[in-house]
Amino acid sequence: MSKSTPATIEDVARLAEVSIATVSRAIHTPEKVAKETRLKVTQAIAITGYTTNAMARSLRLGRSNMILVVAPDIGDPNFSNILVGLENEARSHGYGVLIGHTQNDPQRGLEYLKFLNSNQAAGMILFTGILPFGHQTMTARLPPSVGVFEPVYNGGIPYVGVDDAAGARKAIDLLIAEGHRRIAFIGESRTRLAHARRKAGYEDGLSAARLELDPRLVMPGDGTIESGRLAVEQLFMRDTLPSAFMCVNDQTAIGVMLALTARGYSIPGDFSVTGFDDVPQASFMNPTLTTIRQPRTAIGKQAMALLFKLLQDEKPEETEILLAPDLVVRNSVGGSARAAEALTHGHRRRHPLCARCRADGSLL
Amino acid sequence: MSKSTPATIEDVARLAEVSIATVSRAIHTPEKVAKETRLKVTQAIAITGYTTNAMARSLRLGRSNMILVVAPDIGDPNFSNILVGLENEARSHGYGVLIGHTQNDPQRGLEYLKFLNSNQAAGMILFTGILPFGHQTMTARLPPSVGVFEPVYNGGIPYVGVDDAAGARKAIDLLIAEGHRRIAFIGESRTRLAHARRKAGYEDGLSAARLELDPRLVMPGDGTIESGRLAVEQLFMRDTLPSAFMCVNDQTAIGVMLALTARGYSIPGDFSVTGFDDVPQASFMNPTLTTIRQPRTAIGKQAMALLFKLLQDEKPEETEILLAPDLVVRNSVGGSARAAEALTHGHRRRHPLCARCRADGSLL
DNA sequence: AGGAGTGATGTAAAGGTTTACATTCACGTC
């Protein structure tokens, strides 16, 4: 008969010949119950196979043991490893992880908001640069939340991620060390904080090397493959080209490389390219991509840990935790002292769209 | 004052001047409530911003609105898109998706079992070939479950996935059409059902073309990159090589290609390779990988739909739903009529480990 | 010896919902 319906605390109490209050105490505050009684209860639990009914517990406590993780796109290659870190840490606290993807649709964001309002989640992890709900006044109702991977634009929400500026700095330092002087930054954005920070690293690197920033080499982009492609096309339209492309992320770098190879250029022979993130594909591309590694699992773990601090009402001392990025050197960056010198117009081969090339046909 | 604490059904009832029972009915069985009353309730809900407390509801109903998705590895490239399909379908039924990854550790599997026993999940999706819990007798207690991507070995659990045999058949038919006669199968496994089915497709294809299966060309493997690498090394040890490698999945194919290129062979010039799954990397490799595409999002969607059928106590008419696979032709397969004919020993270049090559040094 | 203090346990309320059962009312039928 105990098979059909799960054992309740009452079954345990009856078997251990104590009251249900004692059973509850034996579980949650064992020090308040006599050793002997504790033993009886433990045995009764083992016999009945009792597990606390999480629903009843959450109802009573007014707080669930779930954390909602919201991402615009679950398929994002950066997402899964962060999720691993999040899940591990949550589970070690006895919490479960609920996932939601908004596909950047505010309507869907609102549906998840309902999850929160109905007490189904005690806290929230945001894997997105902006709050996924339209501008509801409900902001006041938001449970403790932590942003990961990209700072949350609307502010006020603590954030755990990589040190974007430091990472970008490592990339540009490498390019400069390899002899590059004309380095483009692909993927400027006013609304994406991570982009802005990476660009800051780019600027720092240039000025540390006493190189002047050529604003014509700074291209906007939203971090998609397409944006990388587009940036290259536009640079080719104009009459100067860089010898290296520092991309705001790996997706952008993929787009840049596709555009360059489509035009018949070789990497790193003709141009060097760097990315940011170290997505799984980075080591399978041709050439393999030199990039900045995100400590993804660590980000997830720390973000969840911070969230638990918030849940315990501890005001966090820091509102932002920045992890150290690593430079991963692969094959998309070449020593280009020669390339840089051989260049006249900023590119190496003659190409039809460049006005100067057409003017003097001399360039190979 | 309604700000501090979420509105309850009682607040709504008071405002609408009805009993809480009527409010509940107005929400869940509106046809049982007079039109006029229904209107009053609807307005009261809008004013108070009431949302049903999911905890209380689940407690009362004895069933939650969560589905647990268990995977050995969240980071699996196949996982994320399936998850998208699962999540979309679940949410459209008002259910949330809870995720767990076991890392193939039965201990962790058991922790999730507790989730189930405590009524936190109404059903389960298994993204794994074997039940993630040790051999507990608890099997009887398992909630409605559906396997995805790989049939569940322990049996009895309905399954939604791609038609492995048909997919494999498409791959081998392509290879045969391209002129290959000696085709290896890399990744045989006794415990993994998906592997067995793909091998069955391989066998069918061979016999349909009246080709004899050479058992020396069937290599075991667990579907990892390393297993692909190892298989190639072992084939090189022996004195016959295939002209094409049909791999049980993309990971294996990656391993095979790495091993072949490390030995200086070109693909598809010297050897052809096919994969299975069409993981995201497949289109970024060099050469890009010809493979079989998994309809991942569709698998997720249909699996979740099937699970909801089970939850509604409908005995499912079919215990297995197989989706049609697509062949994705890329660059890792070459017309190898010439290669096949030029071969003496089954490989094209002379290589030091082959006894025959060493014996007659003639082969280029 | 009486009482304060302490430690262990029990009693009962509360948390928000759903729903079986009871009640009320209006209507139509004989």
Next chain:
DNA sequence: GACGTGAATGTAAACCTTTACATCACTCCT
């Protein structure tokens, strides 16, 4: 005009915990 029928609504129990408060039995102090 009494009564059965059916629709609309209300009452109250049940789901399973947690915990404030009450109770009880000690020990120790004065």
